[in-house]
Amino acid sequence: MSPPWLPRAPAFAGFYPAEIAWQPVIGDAAESLQQQTGLYGSVATLAGEGWSKGFFKIAAxxxxxxxxxxxxxxxxxxQADVLAAQLEVCGIAVSRLMPGFPKPAGSAAEALLAYPxxxxxFLNAxxxxxxxxxxxxxxxxxxxxESPSQAAVKSAGTARFERLQQALIDRIWRRYxxxxxxxxxLEAYPAEYFAYLMTDAQMVHGDVNVGNVLQxxxxxxxxxxxxSALSAWLNPRVDLAFVIERFIxxxxxxxxELSQRLSALLQGYYAGSEHxxxxxxxxxxxxxxMAVRSLLILTQLxxxxxxxxxxxxxxxxxLYRLAATEERSLQITLG
Incomplete structure:
Protein backbone atom coordinates (compact mmCIF):
# COMPACT_ATOMS: atom_id res chain seq x y z
CA MET A 1 0.00 0.00 0.00
CA SER A 2 1.24 3.51 -0.79
CA PRO A 3 1.91 5.86 2.14
CA PRO A 4 -1.15 7.99 2.92
CA TRP A 5 0.59 11.21 1.87
CA LEU A 6 0.92 9.97 -1.71
CA PRO A 7 -2.02 10.81 -3.97
CA ARG A 8 -4.32 8.18 -5.41
CA ALA A 9 -4.41 7.51 -9.15
CA PRO A 10 -6.34 10.22 -11.02
CA ALA A 11 -9.79 9.49 -12.41
CA PHE A 12 -8.53 10.48 -15.84
CA ALA A 13 -5.21 10.85 -17.59
CA GLY A 14 -3.77 14.03 -19.03
CA PHE A 15 -5.14 17.53 -18.52
CA TYR A 16 -8.78 17.06 -19.48
CA PRO A 17 -11.48 14.56 -18.48
CA ALA A 18 -12.44 12.15 -21.21
CA GLU A 19 -15.81 12.43 -22.91
CA ILE A 20 -18.48 10.91 -20.70
CA ALA A 21 -20.48 7.97 -22.02
CA TRP A 22 -22.90 5.92 -19.90
CA GLN A 23 -23.31 2.27 -20.82
CA PRO A 24 -26.32 0.33 -19.44
CA VAL A 25 -25.68 -2.41 -16.88
CA ILE A 26 -28.30 -5.17 -16.88
CA GLY A 27 -29.03 -8.56 -15.38
CA ASP A 28 -27.28 -9.94 -12.32
CA ALA A 29 -24.63 -7.19 -12.27
CA ALA A 30 -27.25 -4.44 -12.02
CA GLU A 31 -29.29 -6.34 -9.44
CA SER A 32 -26.22 -6.99 -7.31
CA LEU A 33 -25.25 -3.31 -7.28
CA GLN A 34 -28.80 -2.29 -6.40
CA GLN A 35 -28.88 -4.71 -3.47
CA GLN A 36 -25.45 -3.67 -2.21
CA THR A 37 -26.27 0.04 -2.30
CA GLY A 38 -29.95 -0.12 -1.39
CA LEU A 39 -30.59 2.13 -4.40
CA TYR A 40 -33.06 0.86 -6.97
CA GLY A 41 -33.38 2.07 -10.54
CA SER A 42 -31.70 1.54 -13.90
CA VAL A 43 -27.92 1.20 -13.68
CA ALA A 44 -25.26 2.52 -16.05
CA THR A 45 -21.47 2.47 -15.91
CA LEU A 46 -19.10 5.22 -16.97
CA ALA A 47 -17.51 3.87 -20.13
CA GLY A 48 -15.81 6.84 -21.77
CA GLU A 49 -12.25 6.25 -22.97
CA GLY A 50 -9.67 7.25 -20.38
CA TRP A 51 -11.86 6.82 -17.30
CA SER A 52 -11.08 4.36 -14.52
CA LYS A 53 -13.49 1.50 -13.90
CA GLY A 54 -15.90 1.44 -10.99
CA PHE A 55 -18.11 4.50 -11.63
CA PHE A 56 -21.88 4.00 -11.85
CA LYS A 57 -25.09 5.98 -12.16
CA ILE A 58 -28.26 4.61 -10.55
CA ALA A 59 -31.56 6.23 -11.50
CA ALA A 60 -32.95 6.00 -7.98
CA GLN A 79 -12.71 11.64 6.12
CA ALA A 80 -12.71 13.99 3.13
CA ASP A 81 -16.49 14.29 3.38
CA VAL A 82 -16.00 15.95 6.77
CA LEU A 83 -13.99 18.70 5.07
CA ALA A 84 -16.65 19.08 2.39
CA ALA A 85 -19.31 19.41 5.10
CA GLN A 86 -17.40 22.31 6.63
CA LEU A 87 -17.49 24.14 3.30
CA GLU A 88 -21.18 23.39 2.88
CA VAL A 89 -21.85 25.20 6.17
CA CYS A 90 -20.05 28.21 4.67
CA GLY A 91 -22.44 28.23 1.71
CA ILE A 92 -20.08 26.61 -0.80
CA ALA A 93 -21.61 24.04 -3.16
CA VAL A 94 -19.84 20.69 -2.77
CA SER A 95 -20.41 17.01 -3.48
CA ARG A 96 -21.35 15.12 -0.28
CA LEU A 97 -21.61 11.43 0.55
CA MET A 98 -25.15 10.12 0.83
CA PRO A 99 -26.20 8.96 4.33
CA GLY A 100 -25.19 5.41 5.20
CA PHE A 101 -22.16 5.28 2.91
CA PRO A 102 -19.56 3.79 2.52
CA LYS A 103 -21.21 0.36 2.24
CA PRO A 104 -19.56 -3.05 1.65
CA ALA A 105 -19.18 -4.17 -1.95
CA GLY A 106 -19.23 -7.74 -3.27
CA SER A 107 -15.54 -8.12 -2.49
CA ALA A 108 -14.34 -8.01 1.11
CA ALA A 109 -11.55 -5.64 0.03
CA GLU A 110 -13.86 -3.09 -1.62
CA ALA A 111 -16.54 -0.60 -0.65
CA LEU A 112 -19.20 1.48 -2.36
CA LEU A 113 -19.63 5.24 -2.09
CA ALA A 114 -22.71 7.11 -3.29
CA TYR A 115 -23.22 10.82 -3.96
CA PRO A 116 -26.28 12.66 -5.27
CA PHE A 122 -17.21 20.61 -16.45
CA LEU A 123 -16.34 24.29 -16.05
CA ASN A 124 -16.57 26.45 -19.14
CA ALA A 125 -13.35 28.37 -18.49
CA GLU A 146 -11.81 28.09 11.27
CA SER A 147 -11.79 24.36 10.51
CA PRO A 148 -11.53 21.96 13.47
CA SER A 149 -9.54 19.72 11.09
CA GLN A 150 -6.61 22.15 10.87
CA ALA A 151 -4.30 20.30 13.26
CA ALA A 152 -4.71 16.95 11.48
CA VAL A 153 -4.26 18.46 8.02
CA LYS A 154 -1.25 20.48 9.15
CA SER A 155 0.40 17.38 10.62
CA ALA A 156 -0.18 15.29 7.48
CA GLY A 157 0.77 18.11 5.12
CA THR A 158 3.93 19.03 6.97
CA ALA A 159 5.04 15.39 7.03
CA ARG A 160 4.46 15.10 3.27
CA PHE A 161 6.38 18.30 2.58
CA GLU A 162 9.32 17.26 4.74
CA ARG A 163 9.58 13.87 3.04
CA LEU A 164 9.55 15.40 -0.41
CA GLN A 165 11.97 18.13 0.59
CA GLN A 166 14.37 15.49 1.94
CA ALA A 167 13.99 13.51 -1.27
CA LEU A 168 14.95 16.65 -3.19
CA ILE A 169 17.98 17.28 -0.96
CA ASP A 170 19.05 13.62 -1.24
CA ARG A 171 18.50 13.67 -5.03
CA ILE A 172 16.82 10.29 -4.80
CA TRP A 173 16.06 10.20 -8.53
CA ARG A 174 19.70 9.25 -9.09
CA ARG A 175 18.98 5.87 -7.49
CA TYR A 176 16.12 4.87 -9.76
CA LEU A 186 15.10 17.79 -11.13
CA GLU A 187 18.84 18.40 -11.48
CA ALA A 188 18.33 21.97 -12.71
CA TYR A 189 15.65 23.01 -10.21
CA PRO A 190 16.92 25.40 -7.46
CA ALA A 191 16.13 23.47 -4.27
CA GLU A 192 15.75 26.64 -2.21
CA TYR A 193 12.48 27.40 -4.05
CA PHE A 194 10.80 24.30 -2.66
CA ALA A 195 10.00 25.97 0.68
CA TYR A 196 7.69 28.34 -1.19
CA LEU A 197 5.08 25.59 -1.09
CA MET A 198 4.70 26.29 2.64
CA THR A 199 4.62 30.12 2.57
CA ASP A 200 1.48 31.29 4.42
CA ALA A 201 0.50 27.61 4.64
CA GLN A 202 -3.09 26.73 5.52
CA MET A 203 -5.74 24.21 4.50
CA VAL A 204 -6.37 24.27 0.74
CA HIS A 205 -8.16 22.03 -1.76
CA GLY A 206 -4.89 20.89 -3.30
CA ASP A 207 -6.28 19.46 -6.55
CA VAL A 208 -8.32 22.12 -8.38
CA ASN A 209 -8.11 20.48 -11.77
CA VAL A 210 -10.61 20.41 -14.61
CA GLY A 211 -12.31 17.24 -13.38
CA ASN A 212 -12.98 18.60 -9.89
CA VAL A 213 -15.07 21.68 -10.71
CA LEU A 214 -18.58 21.37 -12.12
CA GLN A 215 -20.81 24.19 -13.34
CA SER A 228 -6.08 15.65 -1.45
CA ALA A 229 -7.23 18.29 1.06
CA LEU A 230 -6.67 15.81 3.90
CA SER A 231 -2.95 16.55 3.64
CA ALA A 232 -2.99 19.81 1.67
CA TRP A 233 -1.40 22.18 4.17
CA LEU A 234 0.07 24.51 1.57
CA ASN A 235 0.58 28.02 0.31
CA PRO A 236 -2.99 29.10 -0.63
CA ARG A 237 -1.61 30.38 -3.94
CA VAL A 238 -1.19 26.70 -4.90
CA ASP A 239 -4.93 26.41 -5.52
CA LEU A 240 -4.81 29.52 -7.71
CA ALA A 241 -1.76 28.21 -9.55
CA PHE A 242 -3.58 24.93 -10.23
CA VAL A 243 -6.39 26.86 -11.90
CA ILE A 244 -3.99 29.03 -13.90
CA GLU A 245 -2.09 25.97 -15.06
CA ARG A 246 -4.97 23.58 -15.85
CA PHE A 247 -7.71 25.99 -16.96
CA ILE A 248 -5.64 28.67 -18.73
CA GLU A 257 -6.87 36.11 -24.24
CA LEU A 258 -4.66 34.56 -21.56
CA SER A 259 -4.40 37.92 -19.83
CA GLN A 260 -8.18 38.43 -19.86
CA ARG A 261 -8.84 35.08 -18.22
CA LEU A 262 -6.03 35.45 -15.70
CA SER A 263 -7.21 38.95 -14.77
CA ALA A 264 -10.75 37.69 -14.22
CA LEU A 265 -9.59 34.81 -11.99
CA LEU A 266 -7.35 37.03 -9.88
CA GLN A 267 -9.99 39.75 -9.62
CA GLY A 268 -12.41 37.20 -8.19
CA TYR A 269 -9.88 35.77 -5.75
CA TYR A 270 -8.30 39.05 -4.65
CA ALA A 271 -11.74 40.44 -3.75
CA GLY A 272 -11.92 37.93 -0.90
CA SER A 273 -8.30 37.18 0.00
CA GLU A 274 -5.19 39.07 1.02
CA HIS A 275 -2.86 36.62 -0.73
CA MET A 290 4.44 22.23 -8.16
CA ALA A 291 5.71 20.31 -11.18
CA VAL A 292 8.88 19.30 -9.30
CA ARG A 293 6.78 18.15 -6.34
CA SER A 294 4.82 15.89 -8.70
CA LEU A 295 8.02 14.50 -10.23
CA LEU A 296 9.32 13.72 -6.76
CA ILE A 297 6.07 11.90 -5.95
CA LEU A 298 6.44 9.84 -9.13
CA THR A 299 10.00 9.04 -8.08
CA GLN A 300 8.74 7.88 -4.69
CA LEU A 301 6.19 5.65 -6.40
CA LEU A 319 4.14 21.73 -17.22
CA TYR A 320 7.51 22.77 -15.79
CA ARG A 321 8.61 24.02 -19.21
CA LEU A 322 5.25 25.63 -19.96
CA ALA A 323 5.51 27.89 -16.92
CA ALA A 324 8.74 29.40 -18.22
CA THR A 325 7.46 29.60 -21.80
CA GLU A 326 4.39 31.61 -20.74
CA GLU A 327 6.21 33.97 -18.36
CA ARG A 328 6.20 36.82 -20.89
CA SER A 329 2.43 36.47 -21.38
CA LEU A 330 1.89 36.34 -17.62
CA GLN A 331 3.80 39.60 -17.29
CA ILE A 332 1.01 41.45 -19.13
CA THR A 333 -1.21 40.92 -16.08
CA LEU A 334 1.25 40.47 -13.23
CA GLY A 335 4.21 42.57 -14.30
Missing amino acids: SPVAFVKQVSIADAQRFK FIDAN NSQSLQTLGQVLAKVHHCWL AVPAEAEAV RADGELVLLDFE LVRGYGAD RFNDARHLVILLQT SAQQKSVALSEWHKFVE
Whole structure:
Protein backbone atom coordinates (compact mmCIF):
# COMPACT_ATOMS: atom_id res chain seq x y z
CA MET A 1 0.00 0.00 0.00
CA SER A 2 1.24 3.51 -0.79
CA PRO A 3 1.91 5.86 2.14
CA PRO A 4 -1.15 7.99 2.92
CA TRP A 5 0.59 11.21 1.87
CA LEU A 6 0.92 9.97 -1.71
CA PRO A 7 -2.02 10.81 -3.97
CA ARG A 8 -4.32 8.18 -5.41
CA ALA A 9 -4.41 7.51 -9.15
CA PRO A 10 -6.34 10.22 -11.02
CA ALA A 11 -9.79 9.49 -12.41
CA PHE A 12 -8.53 10.48 -15.84
CA ALA A 13 -5.21 10.85 -17.59
CA GLY A 14 -3.77 14.03 -19.03
CA PHE A 15 -5.14 17.53 -18.52
CA TYR A 16 -8.78 17.06 -19.48
CA PRO A 17 -11.48 14.56 -18.48
CA ALA A 18 -12.44 12.15 -21.21
CA GLU A 19 -15.81 12.43 -22.91
CA ILE A 20 -18.48 10.91 -20.70
CA ALA A 21 -20.48 7.97 -22.02
CA TRP A 22 -22.90 5.92 -19.90
CA GLN A 23 -23.31 2.27 -20.82
CA PRO A 24 -26.32 0.33 -19.44
CA VAL A 25 -25.68 -2.41 -16.88
CA ILE A 26 -28.30 -5.17 -16.88
CA GLY A 27 -29.03 -8.56 -15.38
CA ASP A 28 -27.28 -9.94 -12.32
CA ALA A 29 -24.63 -7.19 -12.27
CA ALA A 30 -27.25 -4.44 -12.02
CA GLU A 31 -29.29 -6.34 -9.44
CA SER A 32 -26.22 -6.99 -7.31
CA LEU A 33 -25.25 -3.31 -7.28
CA GLN A 34 -28.80 -2.29 -6.40
CA GLN A 35 -28.88 -4.71 -3.47
CA GLN A 36 -25.45 -3.67 -2.21
CA THR A 37 -26.27 0.04 -2.30
CA GLY A 38 -29.95 -0.12 -1.39
CA LEU A 39 -30.59 2.13 -4.40
CA TYR A 40 -33.06 0.86 -6.97
CA GLY A 41 -33.38 2.07 -10.54
CA SER A 42 -31.70 1.54 -13.90
CA VAL A 43 -27.92 1.20 -13.68
CA ALA A 44 -25.26 2.52 -16.05
CA THR A 45 -21.47 2.47 -15.91
CA LEU A 46 -19.10 5.22 -16.97
CA ALA A 47 -17.51 3.87 -20.13
CA GLY A 48 -15.81 6.84 -21.77
CA GLU A 49 -12.25 6.25 -22.97
CA GLY A 50 -9.67 7.25 -20.38
CA TRP A 51 -11.86 6.82 -17.30
CA SER A 52 -11.08 4.36 -14.52
CA LYS A 53 -13.49 1.50 -13.90
CA GLY A 54 -15.90 1.44 -10.99
CA PHE A 55 -18.11 4.50 -11.63
CA PHE A 56 -21.88 4.00 -11.85
CA LYS A 57 -25.09 5.98 -12.16
CA ILE A 58 -28.26 4.61 -10.55
CA ALA A 59 -31.56 6.23 -11.50
CA ALA A 60 -32.95 6.00 -7.98
CA SER A 61 -34.64 8.85 -6.10
CA PRO A 62 -32.48 10.83 -5.93
CA VAL A 63 -30.30 9.77 -8.86
CA ALA A 64 -26.97 8.58 -7.43
CA PHE A 65 -23.36 8.57 -8.61
CA VAL A 66 -21.66 5.47 -7.20
CA LYS A 67 -17.93 4.70 -6.89
CA GLN A 68 -16.40 1.32 -6.15
CA VAL A 69 -13.15 1.75 -4.23
CA SER A 70 -10.84 -0.13 -1.89
CA ILE A 71 -11.68 -0.27 1.81
CA ALA A 72 -8.66 1.92 2.58
CA ASP A 73 -9.69 4.52 0.01
CA ALA A 74 -13.27 4.47 1.32
CA GLN A 75 -12.04 5.63 4.71
CA ARG A 76 -10.21 8.53 3.07
CA PHE A 77 -13.33 9.51 1.15
CA LYS A 78 -15.29 9.43 4.40
CA GLN A 79 -12.71 11.64 6.12
CA ALA A 80 -12.71 13.99 3.13
CA ASP A 81 -16.49 14.29 3.38
CA VAL A 82 -16.00 15.95 6.77
CA LEU A 83 -13.99 18.70 5.07
CA ALA A 84 -16.65 19.08 2.39
CA ALA A 85 -19.31 19.41 5.10
CA GLN A 86 -17.40 22.31 6.63
CA LEU A 87 -17.49 24.14 3.30
CA GLU A 88 -21.18 23.39 2.88
CA VAL A 89 -21.85 25.20 6.17
CA CYS A 90 -20.05 28.21 4.67
CA GLY A 91 -22.44 28.23 1.71
CA ILE A 92 -20.08 26.61 -0.80
CA ALA A 93 -21.61 24.04 -3.16
CA VAL A 94 -19.84 20.69 -2.77
CA SER A 95 -20.41 17.01 -3.48
CA ARG A 96 -21.35 15.12 -0.28
CA LEU A 97 -21.61 11.43 0.55
CA MET A 98 -25.15 10.12 0.83
CA PRO A 99 -26.20 8.96 4.33
CA GLY A 100 -25.19 5.41 5.20
CA PHE A 101 -22.16 5.28 2.91
CA PRO A 102 -19.56 3.79 2.52
CA LYS A 103 -21.21 0.36 2.24
CA PRO A 104 -19.56 -3.05 1.65
CA ALA A 105 -19.18 -4.17 -1.95
CA GLY A 106 -19.23 -7.74 -3.27
CA SER A 107 -15.54 -8.12 -2.49
CA ALA A 108 -14.34 -8.01 1.11
CA ALA A 109 -11.55 -5.64 0.03
CA GLU A 110 -13.86 -3.09 -1.62
CA ALA A 111 -16.54 -0.60 -0.65
CA LEU A 112 -19.20 1.48 -2.36
CA LEU A 113 -19.63 5.24 -2.09
CA ALA A 114 -22.71 7.11 -3.29
CA TYR A 115 -23.22 10.82 -3.96
CA PRO A 116 -26.28 12.66 -5.27
CA PHE A 117 -25.82 12.86 -9.04
CA ILE A 118 -24.98 16.44 -10.03
CA ASP A 119 -26.64 17.66 -13.20
CA ALA A 120 -23.79 19.87 -14.38
CA ASN A 121 -20.92 20.13 -16.85
CA PHE A 122 -17.21 20.61 -16.45
CA LEU A 123 -16.34 24.29 -16.05
CA ASN A 124 -16.57 26.45 -19.14
CA ALA A 125 -13.35 28.37 -18.49
CA ASN A 126 -14.42 31.75 -19.83
CA SER A 127 -13.60 34.96 -17.98
CA GLN A 128 -16.90 35.10 -16.09
CA SER A 129 -16.64 31.50 -14.86
CA LEU A 130 -13.01 31.95 -13.85
CA GLN A 131 -13.87 35.07 -11.87
CA THR A 132 -16.55 33.06 -10.07
CA LEU A 133 -14.05 30.25 -9.42
CA GLY A 134 -11.64 32.81 -7.94
CA GLN A 135 -14.39 34.00 -5.60
CA VAL A 136 -15.20 30.43 -4.57
CA LEU A 137 -11.56 29.60 -3.81
CA ALA A 138 -11.19 32.73 -1.66
CA LYS A 139 -14.29 31.64 0.24
CA VAL A 140 -12.89 28.11 0.66
CA HIS A 141 -9.62 29.41 2.07
CA HIS A 142 -11.39 31.76 4.45
CA CYS A 143 -13.84 29.08 5.61
CA TRP A 144 -11.15 26.55 6.43
CA LEU A 145 -9.26 29.04 8.60
CA GLU A 146 -11.81 28.09 11.27
CA SER A 147 -11.79 24.36 10.51
CA PRO A 148 -11.53 21.96 13.47
CA SER A 149 -9.54 19.72 11.09
CA GLN A 150 -6.61 22.15 10.87
CA ALA A 151 -4.30 20.30 13.26
CA ALA A 152 -4.71 16.95 11.48
CA VAL A 153 -4.26 18.46 8.02
CA LYS A 154 -1.25 20.48 9.15
CA SER A 155 0.40 17.38 10.62
CA ALA A 156 -0.18 15.29 7.48
CA GLY A 157 0.77 18.11 5.12
CA THR A 158 3.93 19.03 6.97
CA ALA A 159 5.04 15.39 7.03
CA ARG A 160 4.46 15.10 3.27
CA PHE A 161 6.38 18.30 2.58
CA GLU A 162 9.32 17.26 4.74
CA ARG A 163 9.58 13.87 3.04
CA LEU A 164 9.55 15.40 -0.41
CA GLN A 165 11.97 18.13 0.59
CA GLN A 166 14.37 15.49 1.94
CA ALA A 167 13.99 13.51 -1.27
CA LEU A 168 14.95 16.65 -3.19
CA ILE A 169 17.98 17.28 -0.96
CA ASP A 170 19.05 13.62 -1.24
CA ARG A 171 18.50 13.67 -5.03
CA ILE A 172 16.82 10.29 -4.80
CA TRP A 173 16.06 10.20 -8.53
CA ARG A 174 19.70 9.25 -9.09
CA ARG A 175 18.98 5.87 -7.49
CA TYR A 176 16.12 4.87 -9.76
CA ALA A 177 15.25 4.59 -13.43
CA VAL A 178 13.86 8.08 -13.91
CA PRO A 179 13.25 9.30 -17.50
CA ALA A 180 16.07 11.52 -18.72
CA GLU A 181 13.83 14.56 -19.27
CA ALA A 182 12.53 14.34 -15.69
CA GLU A 183 16.04 13.90 -14.33
CA ALA A 184 17.17 17.01 -16.21
CA VAL A 185 14.38 19.08 -14.63
CA LEU A 186 15.10 17.79 -11.13
CA GLU A 187 18.84 18.40 -11.48
CA ALA A 188 18.33 21.97 -12.71
CA TYR A 189 15.65 23.01 -10.21
CA PRO A 190 16.92 25.40 -7.46
CA ALA A 191 16.13 23.47 -4.27
CA GLU A 192 15.75 26.64 -2.21
CA TYR A 193 12.48 27.40 -4.05
CA PHE A 194 10.80 24.30 -2.66
CA ALA A 195 10.00 25.97 0.68
CA TYR A 196 7.69 28.34 -1.19
CA LEU A 197 5.08 25.59 -1.09
CA MET A 198 4.70 26.29 2.64
CA THR A 199 4.62 30.12 2.57
CA ASP A 200 1.48 31.29 4.42
CA ALA A 201 0.50 27.61 4.64
CA GLN A 202 -3.09 26.73 5.52
CA MET A 203 -5.74 24.21 4.50
CA VAL A 204 -6.37 24.27 0.74
CA HIS A 205 -8.16 22.03 -1.76
CA GLY A 206 -4.89 20.89 -3.30
CA ASP A 207 -6.28 19.46 -6.55
CA VAL A 208 -8.32 22.12 -8.38
CA ASN A 209 -8.11 20.48 -11.77
CA VAL A 210 -10.61 20.41 -14.61
CA GLY A 211 -12.31 17.24 -13.38
CA ASN A 212 -12.98 18.60 -9.89
CA VAL A 213 -15.07 21.68 -10.71
CA LEU A 214 -18.58 21.37 -12.12
CA GLN A 215 -20.81 24.19 -13.34
CA ARG A 216 -24.60 24.03 -13.15
CA ALA A 217 -26.80 25.58 -15.83
CA ASP A 218 -27.39 28.63 -13.58
CA GLY A 219 -23.64 29.24 -13.30
CA GLU A 220 -23.20 27.87 -9.77
CA LEU A 221 -19.91 26.02 -9.28
CA VAL A 222 -19.68 22.72 -7.40
CA LEU A 223 -16.37 21.49 -5.97
CA LEU A 224 -15.56 17.78 -5.92
CA ASP A 225 -13.00 15.36 -4.49
CA PHE A 226 -11.51 16.57 -1.22
CA GLU A 227 -9.19 13.60 -0.63
CA SER A 228 -6.08 15.65 -1.45
CA ALA A 229 -7.23 18.29 1.06
CA LEU A 230 -6.67 15.81 3.90
CA SER A 231 -2.95 16.55 3.64
CA ALA A 232 -2.99 19.81 1.67
CA TRP A 233 -1.40 22.18 4.17
CA LEU A 234 0.07 24.51 1.57
CA ASN A 235 0.58 28.02 0.31
CA PRO A 236 -2.99 29.10 -0.63
CA ARG A 237 -1.61 30.38 -3.94
CA VAL A 238 -1.19 26.70 -4.90
CA ASP A 239 -4.93 26.41 -5.52
CA LEU A 240 -4.81 29.52 -7.71
CA ALA A 241 -1.76 28.21 -9.55
CA PHE A 242 -3.58 24.93 -10.23
CA VAL A 243 -6.39 26.86 -11.90
CA ILE A 244 -3.99 29.03 -13.90
CA GLU A 245 -2.09 25.97 -15.06
CA ARG A 246 -4.97 23.58 -15.85
CA PHE A 247 -7.71 25.99 -16.96
CA ILE A 248 -5.64 28.67 -18.73
CA LEU A 249 -2.02 27.92 -19.63
CA VAL A 250 -2.54 24.46 -21.14
CA ARG A 251 -5.26 25.80 -23.45
CA GLY A 252 -2.80 27.56 -25.74
CA TYR A 253 -4.45 30.99 -25.61
CA GLY A 254 -2.79 34.00 -27.19
CA ALA A 255 -1.29 36.60 -24.86
CA ASP A 256 -4.35 38.90 -24.80
CA GLU A 257 -6.87 36.11 -24.24
CA LEU A 258 -4.66 34.56 -21.56
CA SER A 259 -4.40 37.92 -19.83
CA GLN A 260 -8.18 38.43 -19.86
CA ARG A 261 -8.84 35.08 -18.22
CA LEU A 262 -6.03 35.45 -15.70
CA SER A 263 -7.21 38.95 -14.77
CA ALA A 264 -10.75 37.69 -14.22
CA LEU A 265 -9.59 34.81 -11.99
CA LEU A 266 -7.35 37.03 -9.88
CA GLN A 267 -9.99 39.75 -9.62
CA GLY A 268 -12.41 37.20 -8.19
CA TYR A 269 -9.88 35.77 -5.75
CA TYR A 270 -8.30 39.05 -4.65
CA ALA A 271 -11.74 40.44 -3.75
CA GLY A 272 -11.92 37.93 -0.90
CA SER A 273 -8.30 37.18 0.00
CA GLU A 274 -5.19 39.07 1.02
CA HIS A 275 -2.86 36.62 -0.73
CA ARG A 276 -1.30 37.92 -3.95
CA PHE A 277 1.27 37.06 -6.59
CA ASN A 278 3.99 39.70 -6.50
CA ASP A 279 4.75 39.41 -10.20
CA ALA A 280 4.92 36.90 -13.06
CA ARG A 281 8.21 35.45 -11.81
CA HIS A 282 6.58 34.76 -8.46
CA LEU A 283 3.90 32.66 -10.18
CA VAL A 284 6.34 30.86 -12.49
CA ILE A 285 8.45 29.73 -9.53
CA LEU A 286 5.38 28.31 -7.82
CA LEU A 287 4.18 26.54 -10.98
CA GLN A 288 7.59 24.96 -11.51
CA THR A 289 7.81 23.97 -7.85
CA MET A 290 4.44 22.23 -8.16
CA ALA A 291 5.71 20.31 -11.18
CA VAL A 292 8.88 19.30 -9.30
CA ARG A 293 6.78 18.15 -6.34
CA SER A 294 4.82 15.89 -8.70
CA LEU A 295 8.02 14.50 -10.23
CA LEU A 296 9.32 13.72 -6.76
CA ILE A 297 6.07 11.90 -5.95
CA LEU A 298 6.44 9.84 -9.13
CA THR A 299 10.00 9.04 -8.08
CA GLN A 300 8.74 7.88 -4.69
CA LEU A 301 6.19 5.65 -6.40
CA SER A 302 8.91 4.21 -8.62
CA ALA A 303 11.00 3.54 -5.52
CA GLN A 304 8.11 1.41 -4.24
CA GLN A 305 8.11 -0.45 -7.56
CA LYS A 306 4.75 1.06 -8.49
CA SER A 307 4.07 1.32 -12.19
CA VAL A 308 4.20 4.92 -13.45
CA ALA A 309 3.19 5.64 -17.03
CA LEU A 310 5.79 7.47 -19.09
CA SER A 311 3.05 9.94 -20.04
CA GLU A 312 2.81 11.03 -16.40
CA TRP A 313 6.50 11.90 -16.26
CA HIS A 314 6.20 13.74 -19.56
CA LYS A 315 3.11 15.66 -18.39
CA PHE A 316 4.88 17.24 -15.44
CA VAL A 317 8.05 17.94 -17.38
CA GLU A 318 5.93 19.77 -19.95
CA LEU A 319 4.14 21.73 -17.22
CA TYR A 320 7.51 22.77 -15.79
CA ARG A 321 8.61 24.02 -19.21
CA LEU A 322 5.25 25.63 -19.96
CA ALA A 323 5.51 27.89 -16.92
CA ALA A 324 8.74 29.40 -18.22
CA THR A 325 7.46 29.60 -21.80
CA GLU A 326 4.39 31.61 -20.74
CA GLU A 327 6.21 33.97 -18.36
CA ARG A 328 6.20 36.82 -20.89
CA SER A 329 2.43 36.47 -21.38
CA LEU A 330 1.89 36.34 -17.62
CA GLN A 331 3.80 39.60 -17.29
CA ILE A 332 1.01 41.45 -19.13
CA THR A 333 -1.21 40.92 -16.08
CA LEU A 334 1.25 40.47 -13.23
CA GLY A 335 4.21 42.57 -14.30
